[in-house]
Amino acid sequence: MQFTATNDKTDAKVAIVIETPDKSEEIKGTGPKHLFLQGLAGCTGGAVLFLLQKMRTEMPSKFMVDVSGKLTTEHPMVFENIDITYRFEGNTDVETIKKAVKMSEEKYCGLTYMLSKVTELKIGILLNDKTIER
Numbered sequence: 001m002q003f004t005a006t007n008d009k010t011d012a013k014v015a016i017v018i019e020t021p022d023k024s025e026e027i028k029g030t031g032p033k034h035l036f037l038q039g040l041a042g043c044t045g046g047a048v049l050f051l052l053q054k055m056r057t058e059m060p061s062k063f064m065v066d067v068s069g070k071l072t073t074e075h076p077m078v079f080e081n082i083d084i085t086y087r088f089e090g091n092t093d094v095e096t097i098k099k100a101v102k103m104s105e106e107k108y109c110g111l112t113y114m115l116s117k118v119t120e121l122k123i124g125i126l127l128n129d130k131t132i133e134r
Helices: 032-054 094-108 110-116
Strands: 002-005 014-017 062-071 079-089 120-127
Touching: 032 062, 032 079, 032 094, 032 110, 079 094, 079 110, 094 110, 094 120, 110 120
Parallel strands: 079 120
Antiparallel strands: 002 014, 062 079
16 A cells, blocks of 8 residues: 655655555555655754854765664564664765764754654764764
8 A cells, every 4th residue: 555645845745655464566665664764864964964064164075874773573663773874975074074963963953863862873974984983
C-alpha cells in the first residue's frame, strides 16, 4: 500500500510505502521510518553547512551525512539507536567542523536535539576519510 504525503511549505510530494502482508505489490516509495532518517540527515546536514558558512571557514569540497538506525524487535518498533556520520572532504578546519557538528546537535537541528533525549545517538565525523576525535 502506498500514499502520497505533502506539506504546507512546498509543493513536494513524497510516496510513502506501508508494507502489507501481501508481498505481491511492487514497492515504489520510501517507508516512514526511512523517511524520518532522511529528514534527520537533511536537518543536521543543513545546519552544519549553515554554521560553517557563518563561521566564514573554508567550505568542504564534498559533504555527506550518513544516517542509519537500529529498530527494536517488539512493538512499538522504535529506534533503539541512530548512527550519524558526517563525511567531509577538503581543507575545512578540524576544530571548526567539530564546533559546527556540536552546535547542530545541541541547538540548530531540533531533530538531533529531540532524539538525543529518547535514544542513543552515535556520532562520527570523517575528514578526508580519517576519523576526527570529538
